[in-house]
Amino acid sequence: MSDHDASCLAGRAALVTGGSRGLGLAIAEAFVAAGASVMLCARDAGPLEAAGLRLRERARGGQRVCWHRADVTDPKQVTAVVDQSLRDLGGLQVLVNNAGVYGPFGTIEEIDWAAWVRATEINLYGSVIPTRAVLPHFKARGHGKIIQLSGGGATKPLPRISAYAASKAAIVRFAETVAEECRGSGIDVNAIAPGALNTRLLDEVLSAGPAQVGPDFFARSLRQKEEGGDQLARGAELAVFLASTASNGITGKLISAIWDDWRAWPEHVTDLRDSDAYTLRRITGRDRGFEWGDT
Numbered sequence: 001m002s003d004h005d006a007s008c009l010a011g012r013a014a015l016v017t018g019g020s021r022g023l024g025l026a027i028a029e030a031f032v033a034a035g036a037s038v039m040l041c042a043r044d045a046g047p048l049e050a051a052g053l054r055l056r057e058r059a060r061g062g063q064r065v066c067w068h069r070a071d072v073t074d075p076k077q078v079t080a081v082v083d084q085s086l087r088d089l090g091g092l093q094v095l096v097n098n099a100g101v102y103g104p105f106g107t108i109e110e111i112d113w114a115a116w117v118r119a120t121e122i123n124l125y126g127s128v129i130p131t132r133a134v135l136p137h138f139k140a141r142g143h144g145k146i147i148q149l150s151g152g153g154a155t156k157p158l159p160r161i162s163a164y165a166a167s168k169a170a171i172v173r174f175a176e177t178v179a180e181e182c183r184g185s186g187i188d189v190n191a192i193a194p195g196a197l198n199t200r201l202l203d204e205v206l207s208a209g210p211a212q213v214g215p216d217f218f219a220r221s222l223r224q225k226e227e228g229g230d231q232l233a234r235g236a237e238l239a240v241f242l243a244s245t246a247s248n249g250i251t252g253k254l255i256s257a258i259w260d261d262w263r264a265w266p267e268h269v270t271d272l273r274d275s276d277a278y279t280l281r282r283i284t285g286r287d288r289g290f291e292w293g294d295t
Contacts (some may be wrong), residue, residue: 008244010035013064013089015081017072017130018099020047023149023194023235027096030236031243032058032065036094039085040067064089072099072126075133082133094145094243095134097127097171103163105212116163123167124174131178135187143186147242148175149235150191150254154280160214172254172280179252188251190242193258194235234258253278 014031018024019040028038032055040055042048052067059065066088070077085092103119104111127148138144152158153165154172172191179189210219238257241247249269255262255278265272272278285293 007035008246009094009240012093012243013037013039013085013091014094014096014243015039015041015085015092015130015134016096016098017041017126018149019067019096020044020051023232024096024098025051026232026236027098027239028055029058030233030240031094032063034240034244035060035063036243037062037064037089038066039081039089039092040065041070041072041081042067042099043069043071045069072097072130073121075129078129078133082130082137086137091141092134092137093143094147095130096147096149096239096243097130098149099126100149100151100168101164102161103167105160105208107160108162111162119163120167123164124170127171128174131174135178135182138187139182139185144188145243145247146175146178146187146189147239148172148189148191150193152193154191154193154254160212169280175254176252176279183251188242188247188249190247190251191254192235192238192242193254193256194232194238238262249273254280 009031012035014028014036016024016028016031016038019028019038020042024040024042028040028051031038037059038055040048040052042051048067048069052065056065066084068081068084070081072078082092100123101119103123104115108116131146134144134146138146148171150172151164151168153161153168155169156165158165175189175191182189234257238255241262242250242255246266248266250265250272253272260278285291
């Protein structure tokens with residue numbers, strides 16, 4: 001991290017859901033390193049407390065690190081987390097919707113329906129509900145940053161992992177929509193595609209085996225495990241950028257931590273604002289050179 005980055009979130013407070021492990025914890029660590037105070041939220045009390053204590057040791061000066069166990073699909077529990085964040089952190093400027101699961105593996109007609117619904121609730125409702133909870137606070141103060149974690153399921157089909165694919169596409173379009181609702185309010189809403197990460201989700205795929213997830217996806221996942229995958233730090237660095245004032249005015253975008261040159265984007269805020277680049281859009285036949293498909 002550069003000297004500039006080391007203080008770029010000084011005085012800011014962030015709520016990170018799914019913050020006890022994996023990318024959520026990496027983002028929280030990067031936020032603390034950049035000077036922010038952090039509230040961690042997760043369902044499992046043990047890993048959550050361990051993560052909180054670990055981050056608290058790294059806090060400097062007036063930084064605060066807190067944690068609160070909650071299910072992000074329960075509006076009452078989410079409201080309690082937001083209220084505690086405002087009390088314990090002295091405010092809230094950043095929300096990171098990171099909590100997510102793969103859900104059941106298998107074809108849509110054979111998977112357990114209750115598990116499919118639950119995965120969709122965690123991935124979709126678990127982002128919508130925290131967003132609803134923080135927006136009144138952000139709007140009252142005229143600024144805020146909402147960072148949504150996406151994934152490969154948002155931009156391409158994922159056979160045998162349909163709950164994940166459908167819900168990840170939904171939350172990207174949700175982020176785009178909220179960005180439009182908040183346009184001109186000082187609130188930026190963006191989604192991150194962090195890359196192929198070696199986290200517990202990858203371990204779930206490998207444990208399920210090729211019969212459940214399909215031989216092609218299993219082979220890619222095994223190769224990713226062996227090669228190390230993309231670094232958590234890349235997604236965390238992008239989250240720090242999106243939480244900082246450097247990204248002001250960049251909103252409604254799905255940004256790849258690995259492939260997009262997002263560090264240069266502040267110089268092109270007007271171009272980004274007036275373009276549908278880096279968003280989910282329908283591809284027409286004419287876009288692909290088919291002269292017969294549309295007018």
